[in-house]
Amino acid sequence: MTSSRVFGRRTTVEEPVGAAAWPDVNTRVLSKLPLASQAPAEAPSPLSVPVPSLTSAAAAFASSPNGGSPPRVPSEATNESLREVRRLCLTRIDPATVANVPPERLRFDLERLVSEIATSNRIQLNGREQRRLAEELVDDMLGMGPLQPLLDDESIADIMVNGPDCVFVERGGKVVKTTVRFRDALHLTSICQRIAAGVGRRVDESSPMVDARLKDGSRVNVVLPPLALDGPCVSIRKFGKKPIDFERLIEFGALTPPVARILEIAGRARLNIVISGGTGSGKTTMMNAISRMIDHGERVVTIEDAAELQLQQPHVVRLETRPPSLEGRGEITQRDLVRNALRMRPDRVIIGEVRGAEAFDMLQAMNTGHDGSMSTIHANTARDAMVRIENMVQMGNSGLPSRAIRQQITSALDLVVQVERQRDGGRRVTQVTEIIGMEGDVFTLNDVFRLEIVGEDANGRLVGRYKTSRARPKCQERLSYFGLERSWVAALDEASR
Numbered sequence: 001m002t003s004s005r006v007f008g009r010r011t012t013v014e015e016p017v018g019a020a021a022w023p024d025v026n027t028r029v030l031s032k033l034p035l036a037s038q039a040p041a042e043a044p045s046p047l048s049v050p051v052p053s054l055t056s057a058a059a060a061f062a063s064s065p066n067g068g069s070p071p072r073v074p075s076e077a078t079n080e081s082l083r084e085v086r087r088l089c090l091t092r093i094d095p096a097t098v099a100n101v102p103p104e105r106l107r108f109d110l111e112r113l114v115s116e117i118a119t120s121n122r123i124q125l126n127g128r129e130q131r132r133l134a135e136e137l138v139d140d141m142l143g144m145g146p147l148q149p150l151l152d153d154e155s156i157a158d159i160m161v162n163g164p165d166c167v168f169v170e171r172g173g174k175v176v177k178t179t180v181r182f183r184d185a186l187h188l189t190s191i192c193q194r195i196a197a198g199v200g201r202r203v204d205e206s207s208p209m210v211d212a213r214l215k216d217g218s219r220v221n222v223v224l225p226p227l228a229l230d231g232p233c234v235s236i237r238k239f240g241k242k243p244i245d246f247e248r249l250i251e252f253g254a255l256t257p258p259v260a261r262i263l264e265i266a267g268r269a270r271l272n273i274v275i276s277g278g279t280g281s282g283k284t285t286m287m288n289a290i291s292r293m294i295d296h297g298e299r300v301v302t303i304e305d306a307a308e309l310q311l312q313q314p315h316v317v318r319l320e321t322r323p324p325s326l327e328g329r330g331e332i333t334q335r336d337l338v339r340n341a342l343r344m345r346p347d348r349v350i351i352g353e354v355r356g357a358e359a360f361d362m363l364q365a366m367n368t369g370h371d372g373s374m375s376t377i378h379a380n381t382a383r384d385a386m387v388r389i390e391n392m393v394q395m396g397n398s399g400l401p402s403r404a405i406r407q408q409i410t411s412a413l414d415l416v417v418q419v420e421r422q423r424d425g426g427r428r429v430t431q432v433t434e435i436i437g438m439e440g441d442v443f444t445l446n447d448v449f450r451l452e453i454v455g456e457d458a459n460g461r462l463v464g465r466y467k468t469s470r471a472r473p474k475c476q477e478r479l480s481y482f483g484l485e486r487s488w489v490a491a492l493d494e495a496s497r
Contacts, residue, residue, distance in 0.1 A: 110134040163231030173425015258495035267293030270372030271414035304352030357396025366412035382433035
């Protein structure tokens, strides 16, 4: 494919005032204009919205260890020149053809087009500004616009957009504000709609909330006006390209080798595990690490609202919920999927997050031969997790007595792993708790490991140590069945030294 097919005669796309600078790739070219030399000087620009400076993406990395020196802020004259070159570039691009051009080829052709237009119209732009403009155009056409550089940065864990002029990121456990900007709210809305369309969903005024995912598995939540008062809000939870295992978690200081060994044994011995923690504490990452211990001969069914688990086994069936249509029909909930999963001959059922009445079906699965099932839950402590599960079961089965629900919980669950994002930005395992049984109406728990913070190091990082319980585990019979009882005792002995 040659450049002439992409950048042919000057064309324009009709769009409302304030629309995004780049029309959707499926938009048809409605009319054609004469060449630049023949166009009337007073012809109105199809773009009537301000364009962010080319250095906005670079400024977002000013606080990065590899970010270098702060970027130069363009003058108003430079910004006007950039807007003019951008307008002229868009009139030379065929949207229907761009969708089939590889990104690298498109970037090369756009750099050449920007240089050609700047030279022919005597607009002064240096080589760096021309390259930046070409990159912004490519990101708007094929990527996530101003968010693309943030998505490509491996040091960023979360991206939080609070309207077109307010973008925060989490780097190294700390939330910092960036200088990334969108042209206006409509530009940000178009990016949100592109994300939702990528997973077969829609987001607009009639359906202003959506959970979606990107191609790399990153989780996205979008809230549009009128629910969001300050413009569209986007929350992106990024997932690294390399799966995180226990070895890397130990390097990050999330846990110690003995704790990792206990969790490995729990995964191999097919204990039923709930991973508890707050938002952004690393629950899904921990579940992915434990799931690496699943035998490759087992059939695993995963159930999620937005698919984000990264299981490495060959026999995995991934199920995802479906929201209702605009008419309020066709909704498929997690509870529906859990019930259906039990008919699919699973060895294990893994639920991305329990947040409602599906908790009852999860307990039923764990109690009916699907040992080794796992899920996550939002709670501050292991005991709080038990109470939350009880409350969620009552949401869908209000006629069950509390004692019957608690007995069901104690017979179904074996281990609660509590993770926490602490004040120094680190994510750590704070409790590994075994569910022993009940004394009256109270859950009896045994903290196999409990983290105690003892101080800080010279860099402000928290220093802690694990207190270990040597009580006889409730799951001792299961450990013996898999030949892992001695490994469990050895890990506790190592932690006690």
